[in-house]
Amino acid sequence: MPDYENDRLRRFWGYSPEDIVKGLALIVEPHWKKQSQVILVGHDWGSYICLLYLIAYPNTVHKFVTLDIGIRDTLDLVSVCYMTYLAFVFLMSRILPDQLALLLIALYPWKFIGPCPYEVIKIISKKSYFHVIFPFHSIFFFLFRSFSSIISALQIKTDVPSNVREIKAFMCYPYFQTIIPYLPSIIFGGKDFVASCATCCLSIIFILLRQRKYLFVIYQAFLFRCLYILQKLSVPKTPTLFLFGGKKRVMFHSPSYLDALEKDPASAYKEYQDCGHWLHWTNADEVYSDILKFLNQKS
Numbered sequence: 001m002p003d004y005e006n007d008r009l010r011r012f013w014g015y016s017p018e019d020i021v022k023g024l025a026l027i028v029e030p031h032w033k034k035q036s037q038v039i040l041v042g043h044d045w046g047s048y049i050c051l052l053y054l055i056a057y058p059n060t061v062h063k064f065v066t067l068d069i070g071i072r073d074t075l076d077l078v079s080v081c082y083m084t085y086l087a088f089v090f091l092m093s094r095i096l097p098d099q100l101a102l103l104l105i106a107l108y109p110w111k112f113i114g115p116c117p118y119e120v121i122k123i124i125s126k127k128s129y130f131h132v133i134f135p136f137h138s139i140f141f142f143l144f145r146s147f148s149s150i151i152s153a154l155q156i157k158t159d160v161p162s163n164v165r166e167i168k169a170f171m172c173y174p175y176f177q178t179i180i181p182y183l184p185s186i187i188f189g190g191k192d193f194v195a196s197c198a199t200c201c202l203s204i205i206f207i208l209l210r211q212r213k214y215l216f217v218i219y220q221a222f223l224f225r226c227l228y229i230l231q232k233l234s235v236p237k238t239p240t241l242f243l244f245g246g247k248k249r250v251m252f253h254s255p256s257y258l259d260a261l262e263k264d265p266a267s268a269y270k271e272y273q274d275c276g277h278w279l280h281w282t283n284a285d286e287v288y289s290d291i292l293k294f295l296n297q298k299s
Helices: 017-033 045-056 077-093 098-107 129-133 138-154 169-188 190-209 212-230 255-263 284-296
Strands: 039-043 063-067 240-245 268-272
Touching: 017 045, 017 169, 039 045, 045 063, 063 284, 077 098, 077 169, 098 169, 240 255, 240 284, 255 268, 268 284
Parallel strands: 039 063, 063 240, 240 268
Antiparallel strands: none
């Protein structure tokens, strides 16, 4: 994603998915105009951007490979929790020092409410950032160092790429850019304003009556509404290879997406049952072999 390689964002609020897709289009345009075979490979947010690009420019790409991110027709509680939380973390990174925002990431219970409980990244390093912020307050340094050690001990040490272990809080901007602009539509409903008001009123009534089981139904309806507004994606007609890890708490695709790929003779998918989100790191040779086989097939 733009500016991930930098120490800070060049745009204060980051880049919207639409801006990134336009930037990708400028890169791809001279190649497909020369009738070159353009191949897109994406992972995580890169896959999401590629999917948006294929919808906007469907005839410019020869083949597409997406790693662990597909298309979903349902949203689960885990996804909504961590996505909205990381959007909040990015907002805090705009007004707080980056080190404190990183602490917020570490405080999230990834092991219990995270999408990939087997691949939790160790956020807090041995170096105490609090000492940099308050160099003369040794007691605060000691307390923060102790607290950091406890938080670090709660994280699961796994084999994830070394270059993603030192993350920055501003890297959460895709969550902010994807969710925040649509909050008014999600909450107030746009054309469905009456339905949204009724949902809010029913939720308040159920809270007052302590009817939690009905709140769960309301929440499910809210999830479907979020999905309709945020992720209304169609399956691209571009030949696609979808590789995903099965060792996760939630999947970033729906069974219907696999069905659509299975019906397309030029597309395929494969599950790596013993891998998680970083399958191209943990099973690099196998992923490379599957991608190469797909690219060599005549479509």
